[in-house]
Amino acid sequence: MITLDPKIPPGPLETKWERRRFTEKLVSPGNKRRIKIIVVGTGLAGASAASTLGQLGYQVECFCFQDSPRRAHSIAAQGGINAAKNYQDDGDSVARLFYDTIKGGDFRSREANVYRLAQVSTQIIDQCVALGVPFAREYGGQLANRSFGGVQVARTFYCRGQTGQQLLLGAYSALCWQVERGQVTMRPRTEMLDLVVIDGHARGIVVRDLVTGRITAHMAHAVVLATGGYGNVYYRSTNASSCNVTATYRAWKQGAAFANPCFTQIHPTAIPPAETHQAKLTLMSESLRNDGRLWVPSAPADRRLPEEIPLSERDYFLERRYPRFGNLVPRDVASRAVKAMCDEGRGVGPGGHGVYLDFADVIERHGVDVVRERYGNLFEMYQRITGEDAYRVPMRIYPAPHYTMGGLWVDYNLMSTIPGLFVIGEANFADHGANRLGASSLMQGLADGYFILPYTIGHYLASAKATLVGEEHRASRAAVERVTGLVATLLRANGRRTAASFHREVGKILWDHCGMARSKAGLTGALKAIPALREEFWRDVAVPGSGETFNQELEYAGRVADFLEFAELLCHDALHREESCGAHFREEYQTADGEPQRDDERFAHVAAWEYRQDDSPLLHKEPLAFEFVQPTTRSYQ
Amino acid sequence: MRRSNQFQTSLSSKVAVALSGLGLAGFVSFHMLGNLQVFEGPAALNGYAAFLREMPIVLWSARLGLLTVAVAHIALGIRLALQNRRARPVAYAVREYRVASMASRTMALTGSLLLLFIVFHILHLTVGLGDPSVHDQLDERGHRDVYGKVIQAFHNPFYVALYCAGQLVLGMHLSHAVSGSLQTLGVEHAALIRLFRAAGPAVALFVVMGNLAIIFAVFLGLVRP
Amino acid sequence: MKLTLKIWRQQGPHDNGRLVSYETDEVSPDMSFLEMLDGVNQRLILKGEEPVAFEHDCREGICGSCSLVINGVPHGPERGMAACQLYMRRFSAGDVITIEPWRARAFPIIKDLVVDRSALDRLMQAGGYISINTGGAVDGNVLLIGKEQAETAMDAASCIGCGACVAACKNASATLFVAAKVSHLGTLPQGKPERARRVAAMMEAMDREGFGACGNQYECEAVCPKRISTRFIAMLNREYLRAGFVASGSPAEPDSSQAGPD
Known part of the structure; x- marks a missing residue:
C-alpha cells in the first residue's frame, strides 16, 4: 500500500529549499567512495546527475540504450532555457518565474517544487557557461535573452536553435570527465528492463546488453531514473523514435506510483x-x-x-x-x-x-x-x-504530441514511492502541472540533475545505511528471470503482424480518445479496445531473429508491449479527472463557448496510481494546497 | 585529462612532413630557376654549375641536408600512409568524392613515383650514368659541359617523355602538398583562405612550366648546342 | 516509384558482409529515406526475415545517430544535412541505391549498417571537456565573451558527432571531430586553462583509436551535416603547435604543465 508523503519543508516558500539542505543528513567523503549509484538515461537530467554524483565521489554506473550518451533526446530541444536572471532588468524575478510556471501549469503542480525550480534556475546558467556552453551573446559580451511562450519578460537563454544540443553536450562533456576520472562507468547500448526491489528499497536494475543480448542485474545503493517522457505512446509524435515508457512503467509495476499520466502536451x-x-x-x-x-x-x-x-x-x-x-x-x-x-x-x-x-x-x-x-x-x-x-x-x-508532464510520482526530494528510487527530468511528474511552458523543460532537467538530486539523494543514503546486495540475491535473480521470460515470449509469438502495426493502432486509439479532447464515452471505449489489442499483440506479433544478438525489432516490440499496457493507465487517469485543465480537456467540462472548466474543489490534487496485478490501477490523491498563490482562470478570449 | 607532453602523434609527423616538404618544394623551385640559365647559353649554365662545385663544403653540406630532409619526408610520409591505409581495412563498394582532388588522393603514389624519378634524374644528369663519355666533357673554359649534357639528353624523345612524365607527377604532388602543408601548419585566414588554397597549384604550375620550358626548348631546337 | 536497393548485410562484427539487392515499389516521393527503409523492413519482418539494422533516432538531423553511406557519399546526395533529412523526391523511379555502413577500423560493424562509434566518446573522454565542478560557478556575465567569439565557438560546437567526417575521409581520420571540439573550447575563455593538454590528449587518443591522419582533402566538410568548416582543422593545428611549446613547461616551475586536477 502506497502512502504519498510529499515531505515538503515547512515555513516560508523562499527558504524551504535552504532549510531542507540544512536539515538533510550528509554522507562523509570517505563513505561516498563505498556507495554505488545507478543512473539510467543520459539526457539533460541523467548526464548532469551522473557527472555531479561522480564528482561528489560516489561510484556511478550510468546506462543508456543509445550508442552514445550524447544522443539522448534532450539534444533535439530547440528554443531555449529559462532562468530568473533579470539580466534585461525588465522586472523578472524568482517569484515571477515561479508564478508564470505555476499558472502555466494551470495550478496542478506543487508550489514548493516550482519555487525551488525558479530559485536554482539562475545557477544553471552559470554552471553551463562554466562548462563552455556557447550561449548567444550581445556585442558587448553579455549573455543575450529572448522572450518565449507568451510571458512578459525576456528570460530565455539560447544557443541559436540548438539550445538543447548545447546544454546536453555540456552535461555530456562533464560526464566524459568523470568517466576519464574513473568515477562513472558508462554503459551505452544497454537498456533497463526491470527494477530490483529488496525489502521495499530499490537496489538495482536488470538490463539487456543490446549488442550481445545478455540479460544481467546491476546492483547499487540507490537507483536514479532519468528516462524521459512517454509521448511516443501516441505513435506519431515529435519524440525520437526510441523514446519509450519502459523503464518508468516497469518501475511502476514494482511499486512506484505513476502521477498524472494523462497530462500530455x-x-x-x-x-x-x-x-x-x-x-x-x-x-x-x-x-x-x-x-x-x-x-x-x-x-x-x-x-x-x-x-x-x-x-x-x-x-x-x-x-x-x-x-x-x-x-x-x-x-x-x-x-x-x-x-x-x-x-x-x-x-x-x-x-x-x-x-x-x-x-x-x-x-x-x-x-x-x-x-x-x-x-x-x-x-x-x-x-x-x-x-x-x-x-x-x-x-x-x-x-x-510533444512532451509529457505526467511521470513517476516523487516527493520534494525527488524520491518515488519506492525508497531508494529517484526520478528526475521528464520522467517524473513534478514541476509542470497540467501544462508546460516553453523553455522550461531544459531548466527542469538540469535543475534536477545538477542541483537538487545530488543533495537529496545523500540524505537517503545517509539515513538508509543499506549494504550493497549481490547480483545473486533472490530478488535480482527473480527480476532477471522475469525479463528473460518476457524476451522469450516475444520471440516465441511468431505471428503475422509487426510490432509497428500494433503501435500504430494503440496510438490511434489514444489520439482519437485521449488526445487533445477526451470524453467519458471515448475513454470507456478506449479502455475496452486496448486490452483486446494487447491480447492480439501477444498472440500475433512477429519478432524475427534471436535474443542473443543485436535485434532492434526485439527492442521495439518490448517497448510497444509496455505502451499497450501503459495506454490503459493513461485512459484511467483521463477518465478519473472530471475537469478540464491545462493540456487535459474533457469535452463534458467546458463553458458554453468551448473554454475549459477547471474544478479546483474536486481535482486540486495529484493523481498517483498504484499498480495492482490482475486489477485496475488504484488511485491515490496528493492534495495540492495553494498557500502562496491563488488559482485563477485562464482566459484568452 | 591524461598528462601529455610526448607529442608523438600523427599530427607531429604531419607537421614534420609539411615542413620538410616545404623545404623540398623550395629546393625544386630554386633548382628550376637555376636551370633556366640554359636560356642564357652554355657559358652561363656551365659557369653556374662550376660556381656550385667551387664550394665543395657548401655543396656537399647542402646535398647532405637535402638528403636528410628528403629521407625524413619520405620515412614519415610512408609511416603516415601506412597508418592511413590501416584506418580503413574494408573499402567502400561505391565511392564518390565531392571535393577531394585527384592529386590529394594519390599523394602516396605520386610521392613514390617522384622518388623513383629523382633517383633516375640524379643518376642520369648528376652522376651521369646514362652516357659517361658525355658526362666527362669539358667546355672551352674548362668547366664541365652541363649544357651539352642537357642538350644531348633532351634531343632524345625517350628522355623527353620520361622527364615530362616526371614533371606531371611532380606537379600533382606539389599542387596538393603546398596548400596542405600550410593548413597543417595552421596557416589559415578568413580572407586569405583562397590564396592559401591556390598556393599549391600555383607553385606546381610555376615549377612545372619552368622545367617543361627547358625540356621543350631543347627538344624543339630553340636552344641550340 | 520503384527502386532497387543494394544494402550491406552483415550478421556480426566477425562475419563477412555482402551487398544484397532488394526491389521496392511502395515508395512515395513524400517519404523520408528512413521511412522508405522502414517500409522495406516491415515487409521483411512479415516474410519472416530479419530486418535491415540501421541507426536512427530523432529523425530531425540533430542526434547524430544516422550513419548511412548512400551511393558512395555519407548521408547521401544532399549537402549540409543528415540522412534522416533526405526525402525520396530526390530520387527517380528505377534508380539503384547502394547503402553501406560507415567504414573505418575505429568503427567496427555491429550488424548490417550499424557501427560502433564509441571511439568518438573516448576521444571526448580524453579531453573534450572543461574540468569544472558543479556548483560555485561565477555569474555567467562575469566572463564577457564577444559576440563573434561566441558565434565561432557555436559554429564549432554544433557538431552532432555522427562520424560522417570519418566515413568520408580517405584516411578515416577523425580530425574534423577533434578540431570542432578543440576549437569550441579553445575559443572560449573558460576552455583556455586546459587548452594545451586538451589538444595533445585528444590527438593522442585519435591515434590510439586507430583513426588515420588528416589528408587535407576537405571531404569531411563537404559531407558534414552541420557544415563544420575545415578552417577549424587549421585552428586545431595551431593549437597543437602552440601546445608543443607551452607543454615544455615554464622555467620557474618545471612541472607546471602537469599541475592541477586530472
Whole structure:
C-alpha cells in the first residue's frame, strides 16, 4: 500500500529549499567512495546527475540504450532555457518565474517544487557557461535573452536553435570527465528492463546488453531514473523514435506510483504526416504564429487549392474564436482549435489532417525578404520535408504530441514511492502541472540533475545505511528471470503482424480518445479496445531473429508491449479527472463557448496510481494546497 | 585529462612532413630557376654549375641536408600512409568524392613515383650514368659541359617523355602538398583562405612550366648546342 | 516509384558482409529515406526475415545517430544535412541505391549498417571537456565573451558527432571531430586553462583509436551535416603547435604543465 508523503519543508516558500539542505543528513567523503549509484538515461537530467554524483565521489554506473550518451533526446530541444536572471532588468524575478510556471501549469503542480525550480534556475546558467556552453551573446559580451511562450519578460537563454544540443553536450562533456576520472562507468547500448526491489528499497536494475543480448542485474545503493517522457505512446509524435515508457512503467509495476499520466502536451505547429506509416512528426517553431495566420475553408471537404478559395470562404478560426489573442493563444488552446476544425471535416491536405498557416499577409506587408530573414531556415526545412514553397502557398500544420508532464510520482526530494528510487527530468511528474511552458523543460532537467538530486539523494543514503546486495540475491535473480521470460515470449509469438502495426493502432486509439479532447464515452471505449489489442499483440506479433544478438525489432516490440499496457493507465487517469485543465480537456467540462472548466474543489490534487496485478490501477490523491498563490482562470478570449 | 607532453602523434609527423616538404618544394623551385640559365647559353649554365662545385663544403653540406630532409619526408610520409591505409581495412563498394582532388588522393603514389624519378634524374644528369663519355666533357673554359649534357639528353624523345612524365607527377604532388602543408601548419585566414588554397597549384604550375620550358626548348631546337 | 536497393548485410562484427539487392515499389516521393527503409523492413519482418539494422533516432538531423553511406557519399546526395533529412523526391523511379555502413577500423560493424562509434566518446573522454565542478560557478556575465567569439565557438560546437567526417575521409581520420571540439573550447575563455593538454590528449587518443591522419582533402566538410568548416582543422593545428611549446613547461616551475586536477 502506497502512502504519498510529499515531505515538503515547512515555513516560508523562499527558504524551504535552504532549510531542507540544512536539515538533510550528509554522507562523509570517505563513505561516498563505498556507495554505488545507478543512473539510467543520459539526457539533460541523467548526464548532469551522473557527472555531479561522480564528482561528489560516489561510484556511478550510468546506462543508456543509445550508442552514445550524447544522443539522448534532450539534444533535439530547440528554443531555449529559462532562468530568473533579470539580466534585461525588465522586472523578472524568482517569484515571477515561479508564478508564470505555476499558472502555466494551470495550478496542478506543487508550489514548493516550482519555487525551488525558479530559485536554482539562475545557477544553471552559470554552471553551463562554466562548462563552455556557447550561449548567444550581445556585442558587448553579455549573455543575450529572448522572450518565449507568451510571458512578459525576456528570460530565455539560447544557443541559436540548438539550445538543447548545447546544454546536453555540456552535461555530456562533464560526464566524459568523470568517466576519464574513473568515477562513472558508462554503459551505452544497454537498456533497463526491470527494477530490483529488496525489502521495499530499490537496489538495482536488470538490463539487456543490446549488442550481445545478455540479460544481467546491476546492483547499487540507490537507483536514479532519468528516462524521459512517454509521448511516443501516441505513435506519431515529435519524440525520437526510441523514446519509450519502459523503464518508468516497469518501475511502476514494482511499486512506484505513476502521477498524472494523462497530462500530455500536444504542440500545435508540427508538419502534418504525409503518409500513414510515418511516425515522426517534425516540429516547426512556435514563433511562426507571430506572423502566420491560421485558416481553413469555411465549407467542409473543400478540395480547392488554397489560392482558389476567396477570402469570404475562409475561416480564420483562431482570430474568430479568440479575438483578443488571435493566432497567439497558448499551445493547448491552439491545438484544440485545430483539432476541432479537422473534426468538422474542414482540415486540408492528405487525410484532412492539417490547417493552413498563411504568410501571404505578412509577405505583402513587409516583403519576402523580411519573412526570409525571420523564418528562412524554417521555410527551408518545410520545403525539404513537404516539397512545397511556403513563400507561395500556405504551410500546412497539425498538432503533435510533444512532451509529457505526467511521470513517476516523487516527493520534494525527488524520491518515488519506492525508497531508494529517484526520478528526475521528464520522467517524473513534478514541476509542470497540467501544462508546460516553453523553455522550461531544459531548466527542469538540469535543475534536477545538477542541483537538487545530488543533495537529496545523500540524505537517503545517509539515513538508509543499506549494504550493497549481490547480483545473486533472490530478488535480482527473480527480476532477471522475469525479463528473460518476457524476451522469450516475444520471440516465441511468431505471428503475422509487426510490432509497428500494433503501435500504430494503440496510438490511434489514444489520439482519437485521449488526445487533445477526451470524453467519458471515448475513454470507456478506449479502455475496452486496448486490452483486446494487447491480447492480439501477444498472440500475433512477429519478432524475427534471436535474443542473443543485436535485434532492434526485439527492442521495439518490448517497448510497444509496455505502451499497450501503459495506454490503459493513461485512459484511467483521463477518465478519473472530471475537469478540464491545462493540456487535459474533457469535452463534458467546458463553458458554453468551448473554454475549459477547471474544478479546483474536486481535482486540486495529484493523481498517483498504484499498480495492482490482475486489477485496475488504484488511485491515490496528493492534495495540492495553494498557500502562496491563488488559482485563477485562464482566459484568452 | 591524461598528462601529455610526448607529442608523438600523427599530427607531429604531419607537421614534420609539411615542413620538410616545404623545404623540398623550395629546393625544386630554386633548382628550376637555376636551370633556366640554359636560356642564357652554355657559358652561363656551365659557369653556374662550376660556381656550385667551387664550394665543395657548401655543396656537399647542402646535398647532405637535402638528403636528410628528403629521407625524413619520405620515412614519415610512408609511416603516415601506412597508418592511413590501416584506418580503413574494408573499402567502400561505391565511392564518390565531392571535393577531394585527384592529386590529394594519390599523394602516396605520386610521392613514390617522384622518388623513383629523382633517383633516375640524379643518376642520369648528376652522376651521369646514362652516357659517361658525355658526362666527362669539358667546355672551352674548362668547366664541365652541363649544357651539352642537357642538350644531348633532351634531343632524345625517350628522355623527353620520361622527364615530362616526371614533371606531371611532380606537379600533382606539389599542387596538393603546398596548400596542405600550410593548413597543417595552421596557416589559415578568413580572407586569405583562397590564396592559401591556390598556393599549391600555383607553385606546381610555376615549377612545372619552368622545367617543361627547358625540356621543350631543347627538344624543339630553340636552344641550340 | 520503384527502386532497387543494394544494402550491406552483415550478421556480426566477425562475419563477412555482402551487398544484397532488394526491389521496392511502395515508395512515395513524400517519404523520408528512413521511412522508405522502414517500409522495406516491415515487409521483411512479415516474410519472416530479419530486418535491415540501421541507426536512427530523432529523425530531425540533430542526434547524430544516422550513419548511412548512400551511393558512395555519407548521408547521401544532399549537402549540409543528415540522412534522416533526405526525402525520396530526390530520387527517380528505377534508380539503384547502394547503402553501406560507415567504414573505418575505429568503427567496427555491429550488424548490417550499424557501427560502433564509441571511439568518438573516448576521444571526448580524453579531453573534450572543461574540468569544472558543479556548483560555485561565477555569474555567467562575469566572463564577457564577444559576440563573434561566441558565434565561432557555436559554429564549432554544433557538431552532432555522427562520424560522417570519418566515413568520408580517405584516411578515416577523425580530425574534423577533434578540431570542432578543440576549437569550441579553445575559443572560449573558460576552455583556455586546459587548452594545451586538451589538444595533445585528444590527438593522442585519435591515434590510439586507430583513426588515420588528416589528408587535407576537405571531404569531411563537404559531407558534414552541420557544415563544420575545415578552417577549424587549421585552428586545431595551431593549437597543437602552440601546445608543443607551452607543454615544455615554464622555467620557474618545471612541472607546471602537469599541475592541477586530472
